[in-house]
Amino acid sequence: MVKAKKKFGQNFLKDSSVLNKIIQSMPINSNHIVEIGPGLGDLTEKLVKYKDTRAYEVDTDLIGILKTKFAIDIHEKRFELIHTDVLRAWDEKGTLYDGSYDLIANLPYYIATNIILRALEDDNCENIIVMIQKEVALKFSASEGEKEFSGLGVITKLSSKEARILFDVPPESFDPAPKVMSSILYIKKDLDVKLDKSFLKFLKVCFSQPRKKLSKNLSTVYDKELLSDVYKDLDLIETLRPHELSASLYSQMYTKVKNGKERS
Numbered sequence: 084m085v086k087a088k089k090k091f092g093q094n095f096l097k098d099s100s101v102l103n104k105i106i107q108s109m110p111i112n113s114n115h116i117v118e119i120g121p122g123l124g125d126l127t128e129k130l131v132k133y134k135d136t137r138a139y140e141v142d143t144d145l146i147g148i149l150k151t152k153f154a155i156d157i158h159e160k161r162f163e164l165i166h167t168d169v170l171r172a173w174d175e176k177g178t179l180y181d182g183s184y185d186l187i188a189n190l191p192y193y194i195a196t197n198i199i200l201r202a203l204e205d206d207n208c209e210n211i212i213v214m215i216q217k218e219v220a221l222k223f224s225a226s227e228g229e230k231e232f233s234g235l236g237v238i239t240k241l242s243s244k245e246a247r248i249l250f251d252v253p254p255e256s257f258d259p260a261p262k263v264m265s266s267i268l269y270i271k272k273d274l275d276v277k278l279d280k281s282f283l284k285f286l287k288v289c290f291s292q293p294r295k296k297l298s299k300n301l302s303t304v305y306d307k308e309l310l311s312d313v314y315k316d317l318d319l320i321e322t323l324r325p326h327e328l329s330a331s332l333y334s335q336m337y338t339k340v341k342n343g344k345e346r347s
């Protein structure tokens with residue numbers, strides 16, 4: 084029996100009803116599947132039965148187990164196992180697969196947010212179905228006005244056609260059990276949208292102090308006169324809090340401040 088490694092965020096999913104529900108949630112299309120962190124291969128086994136799959140695993144000990152378990156699938160090219168840190172693979176190639184793919188995974192929670200942001204940026208990734216901490220899933224799927232609405236919600240709203248939590252998964256479904264509730268997040272990307280990297284930086288400024296006024300956060304970086312003009316142009320009240328502005332207004336605001344002056 085392998086000992087789960089905390090540093091790699093290893094919580095193995097043991098509940099077969101949850102595994103089956105993940106498979107049933109998969110979109111029907113001809114896309115390849117990419118899995119991040121196959122672990123002991125319980126979800127992988129079901130994915131490979133369904134479609135050709137590529138998986139990225141960082142842990143050398145697990146690679147040994149997976150190579151034995153999936154020897155026939157690897158030989159018959161239904162399954163490709165890549166031994167690397169997935170973030171490194173993205174840095175080196177810009178994509179996890181050279182063709183349309185769906186990302187299906189029980190993610191390592193310590194880098195879950197980063198992985199979803201990279202998948203949103205990766206043009207070849209069309210659908211994302213991932214298990215993550217419920218708290219983070221709520222942020223990605225939140226709408227304006229909700230207290231969980233943050234920069235992550237704005238990015239998801241602008242770059243996807245649909246983003247919602249499919250169902251929750253309690254800690255007892257894993258071994259070892261994580262400390263938090265988990266959720267399956269589903270994102271159907273809008274393939275026509277290309278995200279501008281500096282927009283993410285702008286959102287960080289907007290939500291730097293989420294409970295303060297948006298104008299206060301913006302004034303740490305942007306010129307007061309410019310902000311006053313932007314608020315007037317967009318017909319916004321000065322007392323708005325960051326979670327109260329819609330994703331589309333954030334996008335319009337960004338276009339206006341982009342060419343304006345930053346504070347000297």
Ligand SMILES: C[S@@+](CC[C@H](N)C(=O)[O-])C[C@H]1O[C@@H](n2cnc3c(N)ncnc32)[C@H](O)[C@@H]1O
Pocket residue numbers: 091092093094095096097119120121122123124125126127139140141142145167168169170188189190191192194
């Ligand atoms: C939450 S476990 C999921 C394991 C398995 N898929 C399951 O559902 O039981 C996360 C997996 O991601 C792997 N992992 C952690 N960091 C990684 C990284 N940077 N790149 C690739 N895999 C990683 C871990 O070793 C582990 O196998």
